[in-house]
Amino acid sequence: MNQSIKILIAFLFSATMFATEDKPIKDIPPIFFTKAEFVNASTTRIPFKVIDQLIVVEVEILDEIGDFIIDTGSETLILNSIHFKPTRKYGDDGTQKSGVNDNIEDVKEKHLNLLSINDINLEKLDADVIDLSHIEKTKRIKLLGIIGYSVLKDFEIFIDMHLNQLTLTKIDKKGNKLSDKVYAETIEDSIDFTLKKHTIILDAYVGDKKVKFGLDTAAEYNQLNKNLDSEILDYFYPSRELKLTGASGKQKKVLAGKLYRVKLNDSIYFGPMKTVLTNLKKMNSAFGTNLDGVLGFEFFIQKRTIINYRKKRLYFIANPITEP
Incomplete structure (x- = not known):
């Protein structure tokens, strides 16, 4: 391909x-x-x-x-x-x-x-x-x-x-699991999110600047709004141009690279993530949101994540310890 x-x-x-x-x-x-x-x-x-x-x-x-x-x-x-x-x-x-x-x-x-x-x-x-x-x-x-x-x-x-x-x-109506014996792994951290219709919205930081990110398991790359403050875009390092195909099959060109210094709080942070710079105007208009970007596969590859929609909370499982 x-x-x-x-x-x-x-x-x-x-x-x-x-x-x-x-x-x-x-x-x-x-x-x-x-x-x-x-x-x-x-x-x-x-x-x-x-x-x-x-x-x-x-x-x-x-x-x-x-x-x-x-x-x-x-x-x-x-x-x-x-x-x-x-x-x-x-x-x-x-x-x-x-x-x-x-x-x-x-x-x-x-x-x-x-x-x-x-x-x-x-x-x-x-x-x-x-x-x-x-x-x-x-x-x-x-x-x-x-x-x-x-x-x-x-x-x-x-x-x-x-x-x-x-x-x-x-889970029940309050988001409680029907069984306590589910995970053998240890939950090491958690964070609240807001729900706009069906969209998970996370408060996050790029550097020391506050941003709002949507979370989407089917985003192959992270997305960053190209109209953001230059102090945020300074942490985006472009490397090449890609063609993306949207839901209707139409293509558009976007700038791809890596986004640095992303964190949810002082204990939940990420390494550099593959990201595309794009216009999120239509998405924000469709969902009635004002997102600065979308976190996708690059988020989940770094964090073993549990999503609970009813509690509006993400939980993070500790990564396995690998021998050098």
């Missing part, structure tokens, strides 16, 4: 969940995570692949086996229209939704009875049906869809880039 062309799936969709019908459609079978490992009655572990800085899990749905991207930047569960068609009753009218760079036309909806993670079930799910063929071709995977906030919010999510493993544990 041409390394100068990278797909950045960050904050792809600005959409309100459709209302779920009282009577679910009965002829649609559940979604299964084919390689999920049972931990206890409320917890499962799912191995994932990293494909071009995207977290990808194998799923079986509607007699199809393929890949789903884990994307906290997506509000809904999304199905690739190349492989699935919207239900006729609800799929007649196309809808326009917002992406980072432009608008995404002709979004349909499909209703699903069940998502099954071993014995952990979520019922009455809605899914947007969108053409993701450009992502599928570029990544050379059978992309069935994207798993977003509407599914992830009901779990505490441990994203472990050290083991390439996703741990999902069911």
